[in-house]
Amino acid sequence: MANVTTPLLANDRCEADSDPLNDSEEDALQGQSRATRTGQPWHIRLREAILFAWALLATTGVLVLAVWASHQQQTAFDKPTGKRNLIFMVSDGMGPASLSLTRSFRQYTEGLEYGDTLTLDKHFWGSSRTRSSSSLVTDSAAGATAFSCGKKSYNGAISMLPDSTPCGTVLEAAKKAGYKTGLVVTTDITDATPACFASHVDVRSQNDDIAVQEVGNGTLGRVVDLMFGGGRCHFLPNGAEGGCREDDIDVVEMAKNEYGWNYVGDRAAFDEFWEGKAEVPLPILGLFADTDIPFELDRRNMNDVYPSLSEMAKTALRALEKATEGSEQGFFLMIEGSRIDHAGHGNDPAAQVREVLEYDKAFTAVIDFLEESDTPGVLVATSDHETGGLSVARQVHADYPQYLWYPAVLANASSSSEHLARRLHGHIAQISDHSPDKLKKYINDELVTPGLGIHDASDDELTALASYPEQAQYLFAHMISIRAQIGWGTHGHSAVDVNIYSSGGPGAEAIRGNVENTDVGKYLREYLNVDVDAITRELNEKMLSKRNLGMIGYEIAADTTNEIPGLAGDHWIAHEELEITRRES
Numbered sequence: 001m002a003n004v005t006t007p008l009l010a011n012d013r014c015e016a017d018s019d020p021l022n023d024s025e026e027d028a029l030q031g032q033s034r035a036t037r038t039g040q041p042w043h044i045r046l047r048e049a050i051l052f053a054w055a056l057l058a059t060t061g062v063l064v065l066a067v068w069a070s071h072q073q074q075t076a077f078d079k080p081t082g083k084r085n086l087i088f089m090v091s092d093g094m095g096p097a098s099l100s101l102t103r104s105f106r107q108y109t110e111g112l113e114y115g116d117t118l119t120l121d122k123h124f125w126g127s128s129r130t131r132s133s134s135s136l137v138t139d140s141a142a143g144a145t146a147f148s149c150g151k152k153s154y155n156g157a158i159s160m161l162p163d164s165t166p167c168g169t170v171l172e173a174a175k176k177a178g179y180k181t182g183l184v185v186t187t188d189i190t191d192a193t194p195a196c197f198a199s200h201v202d203v204r205s206q207n208d209d210i211a212v213q214e215v216g217n218g219t220l221g222r223v224v225d226l227m228f229g230g231g232r233c234h235f236l237p238n239g240a241e242g243g244c245r246e247d248d249i250d251v252v253e254m255a256k257n258e259y260g261w262n263y264v265g266d267r268a269a270f271d272e273f274w275e276g277k278a279e280v281p282l283p284i285l286g287l288f289a290d291t292d293i294p295f296e297l298d299r300r301n302m303n304d305v306y307p308s309l310s311e312m313a314k315t316a317l318r319a320l321e322k323a324t325e326g327s328e329q330g331f332f333l334m335i336e337g338s339r340i341d342h343a344g345h346g347n348d349p350a351a352q353v354r355e356v357l358e359y360d361k362a363f364t365a366v367i368d369f370l371e372e373s374d375t376p377g378v379l380v381a382t383s384d385h386e387t388g389g390l391s392v393a394r395q396v397h398a399d400y401p402q403y404l405w406y407p408a409v410l411a412n413a414s415s416s417s418e419h420l421a422r423r424l425h426g427h428i429a430q431i432s433d434h435s436p437d438k439l440k441k442y443i444n445d446e447l448v449t450p451g452l453g454i455h456d457a458s459d460d461e462l463t464a465l466a467s468y469p470e471q472a473q474y475l476f477a478h479m480i481s482i483r484a485q486i487g488w489g490t491h492g493h494s495a496v497d498v499n500i501y502s503s504g505g506p507g508a509e510a511i512r513g514n515v516e517n518t519d520v521g522k523y524l525r526e527y528l529n530v531d532v533d534a535i536t537r538e539l540n541e542k543m544l545s546k547r548n549l550g551m552i553g554y555e556i557a558a559d560t561t562n563e564i565p566g567l568a569g570d571h572w573i574a575h576e577e578l579e580i581t582r583r584e585s
Helices: 013-017 020-029 034-038 042-075 096-110 140-149 170-176 192-198 207-215 251-259 267-271 296-302 309-323 340-345 349-372 407-411 417-430 436-452 459-467 469-484 517-528 532-548
Strands: 085-090 124-129 180-188 226-230 262-264 284-287 331-336 377-382 498-502 513-516 572-574 580-582
Touching: 085 140, 085 309, 085 349, 085 517, 096 349, 096 407, 096 498, 124 517, 140 170, 140 192, 140 517, 170 180, 170 192, 170 331, 170 517, 170 532, 180 192, 180 309, 192 207, 192 331, 207 251, 226 309, 251 262, 251 284, 267 309, 296 349, 296 417, 309 331, 309 349, 340 349, 349 377, 349 407, 349 417, 349 469, 377 517, 407 469, 417 436, 417 469, 436 459, 436 469, 459 469, 513 517
Parallel strands: 085 331, 085 377, 124 513, 180 226, 180 331, 226 284, 262 284
Antiparallel strands: 124 498, 377 498, 572 580
């Protein structure tokens, strides 16, 4: 009789029925018992169902508690006691790509190894989500309100909430608690980011109102002890040289006579305090430009006229430390690398890398200060948003993209596209002969070759510049971007997450990883242990009282969120056709 081979794992029911072990194994694999199949008393089945449900709920509860405990450990901390300082830095418009661009540019220009990094890189902490309450793409006003108030608001809001009420800021609360406070920027000091820490208006374009509030003529009085930056025109009356206010208020005189400010208006006056030559008297208002301090690429050629961000930051740190020498409280200082944003709006990579390098230099100065200071302190730095949709590579031909970009092109530029456009406009205003050939020669010989370091400008490029001088800034920027193979996605902001940097310190784990921009704002108040909510209540009570007396009226129109376009940035207006023009100051 032939042997019959039974396949491995074959199910022989005859043998299985005679083996109790096989029965139980089969039942277990099928997820039920023989008794269940043949029927169980209802009370036994009910008891098992209850036990299963209880076990499921208990397991869920344990998991929820574990997640909650982990979150609490990350976001809550024992509030520090004793004297301490907090420096908050904002790199307006700087996204992750800006760091890659600048790091490689620095390695190229200084002959460094690929492993050499920026100081910022050494203090990378996490990333921040940036959306506002009115858009997935925030503007600087809503972004800075998230930092100052710890609240989401609409694009254009200067420390105002969507319900038309003001929110207290960490700077105001710090001042109330006895800290010294300061703002250092390279843009107009009434611009969105600094304004959000020391004023409250419905729409960011209310610069004249912001200036008055910043010096002390606001609901809470004077809350700032030191302000360095540009924007002098908003502090001078209409009709005065350099003034751009719509009224006749001399805010500089108001600041000095009514609120005790010491005023410095130029580099020479600033140099009296630079590098410890003299003690900085607080409160001090330093306005060093009519509008914005020039791009670092241009400023370095005008060093005798304008101080740099790092110089202003170092002076502010020394002044605030000296002022708090005998105090039980330290200081809160906000430092903004403001014009990174403007370089992004203009799609100018040559200006951008110099702005980021100067910001990194200021960041280094703060790190050094904290290491040398006897007072404990923390540095937190992040961006309000990314600007320009920067791409560190660009496909310039229809065929397969090249895997490269050229930092040498940026290194050859000695002027920003903004500066060159201003020179072109000035030249056109002065000449009587506007013949295309003569204008093209001037553009090539006096602007493109020496300013951009470009020696192969095409006739089409020069013709475009001569024919459309109002678009010169963008055309100059495009010439350098295309040759460096740097790409841009927009002249506005983008919704990309931005980096967070920190020196580390008590509770800083709360902003580790990927967090909301409001979490950064909440950490600032927690570290200083100040009551921002109390400031909010005080603002609303006082402003309600003034409204009832008919003294002020803060009302937001129904379409306020549409007043600030998606392309809105400092001095930029977006039209329906997405054509972008520079607002004349």
